[in-house]
Amino acid sequence: MRTVIFDLDGTLADTSGDLLAAANHCFRQMGHGDVLVHDDDAAVALRGGRMMLTHGLKRVGAYHENTVHAYYPTLLEAYAQDIDTHTQFYPGALEAVEMLKSQGYGVGICTNKPEALADQLLTQMGVRGQFASLVGADTLPVRKPDPEPLREAARRAGGHPDLCVLIGDSDTDRNTARAAGVPSVLVTFGPSGDDMAALEPEALLHHFDDLPELVTGLIGAAA
Template sequence: MRSVIFDLDGTLADTSGDLLAAANTCFRQMGVGDVLDPGVDQGVALRGGKRMLRVGLERLGRFDPEVVEAYYPVLLEAYAEDIDRRTVLYPGAMEAVAALSASGYGVGVCTNKPEGLADLLLSRLGVRDAFASLVGADTLPVRKPDPEPLREAARRAGGDPAKTLLVGDSDTDRNTAKAAGVPSVLVTFGPSGADMAALAPEALLERYEDLPALVVQLIGANS
């Protein structure tokens, strides 16, 4: 079976608001108030919790990797407590997922968000059952851009890892697909959308309505 695997943050959903709020909880505990701005730091948020802490501390002129490690569990706890207050699925995302599933593709998620948090978020959004597999940052000993999480997501979705396409929004996703020897489609509607063309994916996606046709074009139809 052919499969289509999606990244989560910045690809299926804009999670930046809740991620930034969790990071700012940490900065408030440090006594410095909100450091990250939801209006300008969406791209930082979608690079992960430790990146947010690092950028905020650098902005304060007090970066310390030990502080990042110490506050990362605090960030995860704050995020879990308020994981879906501001998060929204991108328009057309779930319709595209449904169309691909109906056409016989295995559909799954491969994210660098911890698996438990990814499962919680998808469940809260009411869409967990739409995905046959979910591989997070801690599901395996390695994470993206190592190709194995992508391959495992394809296998768990009932697919052949060699007949898989990855939909993502970052150089990490591009490099993961490249390492796996499969095509990638990068979305242009996320915070870093303007930078996606320079990564030279097999295709760019401006709207989810176009995804099913791109999938057929790049990996063929399931017959």
């Protein structure tokens, strides 16, 4: 089976609002107030919790690696308690997933979000059952850009790891697909969308309506 594997944050859904809120919860505990703002820091949010803590602490001149390490569990706890207040799927994302499935592709997720949080988010938003696999940052001993999480997501979705395509939004996704020897499609509608062309993926995705045709062109029609 051919499979289409999606990144989650910044690819299927804009999770930046809830991620930034969790980071600012930490900064308030430190006494810095709300350090990160959506208009300036959405792209940072989609790079993960440690990146948000690092970015915010450097902004206020208080960065230390030990502080990031100490507050990361606090951030995860705050995020788990308020994970879907602002999160929205990008227009056409879920419709594209269902179209791909109807055409015979296996569909899964490979994310650098901790697996339990990814599962919680998808479950609370009522869409966990739409994805045949979910591989998170801690599912395996390695995480993206190591290619093994992508390969495992393809296998768990019922597919052959050499016959998949990764849909993502970052250099991490581009490098993961390259390491696995499979094509990548990078979305241009996220906060870092203008930077995607420079990463030279096999295709750029401007709207999810175009995804099924792009997939067929890259890995062929599903059996």
